[in-house]
Amino acid sequence: MRVDIEDLHVAYAGRTVVAGAHLMAAEGEITGLVGPNGSGKSTLLRTVYRHLKPAAGRVLLAGADIREMTPVQSARHVAALPQERGSDFELTVREVVVMGRTPYKRAFAGENAADRDVVARALADVGMDGHAGRRFTDLSGGERQRVLLARAFAQDPDVLVLDEPTNHLDVRHQVELLALLRTQRRTTLVSLHDLNAAASVCDRLHVLHAGAVVASGRPRDVLTPELMAEVFGVRAAVVDHPLTGDPLIAFDHRAPADAEGSVTVETHAGR
16 A cells, blocks of 8 residues: 655654655555654654644545545554553463554454454564563563564555664664565555665655655665765765675764755755
8 A cells, every 4th residue: 555645744842843744655565763862763663653644635545645544544554663662561472462463443342253364473573472462561672573563564554654663673683674564565664763774675765854854765875974974964885785786875973964054955856
């Protein structure tokens, strides 16, 4: 399912956070949002899973305005892993993942065989199938992250919205999660701080700065030394990864970029 964001404006507390954003996530592709802290990535994603209502603009799922769908309809299409993650679930791991089946159940309806299969597969996908009976509150931060991702998988969505999904994960589980996203082949919108991870896993990137999309396109076309300097304020070289051939960004940790002026990056075609 394709996602189109058209002329999106979001403001709260009297401040514009996203200003006129246009971007697209193609069906079956992983589309990344990158940018400095405060650039509007999380705010934009919250409009896609309906946590925030935009002041103007639209989020379209296969051409249909998500705000015109019922909450149940949109929940069958979009599942989210937000940054604000509950830590007080007095539930078992399996019970948390079962919550992902809610959009498909009538009130007070119990599980059926299909639900049990979906939940079991979701737990196995994130490597938590051996922990189904543990209390969610007893888990480490990384384990909780994987359980909440399993809940999103159990929702069986057309679109995954992931806000910094590798937070709290060690290196091995970061690599495994990103590889898992590639195998899912769902339309995925993901924000990532790690630019090298974004370059490796994403089919398309949108770069945000001060609430605006300033560049869009393939990672190799977008992640240039010039953009690193202008948007992120760092000196960097972009080379080929010796193992994968993906763009690899080598940062100069000894000195910042020479100039930290206004952003002048030309937006690539990618709406």
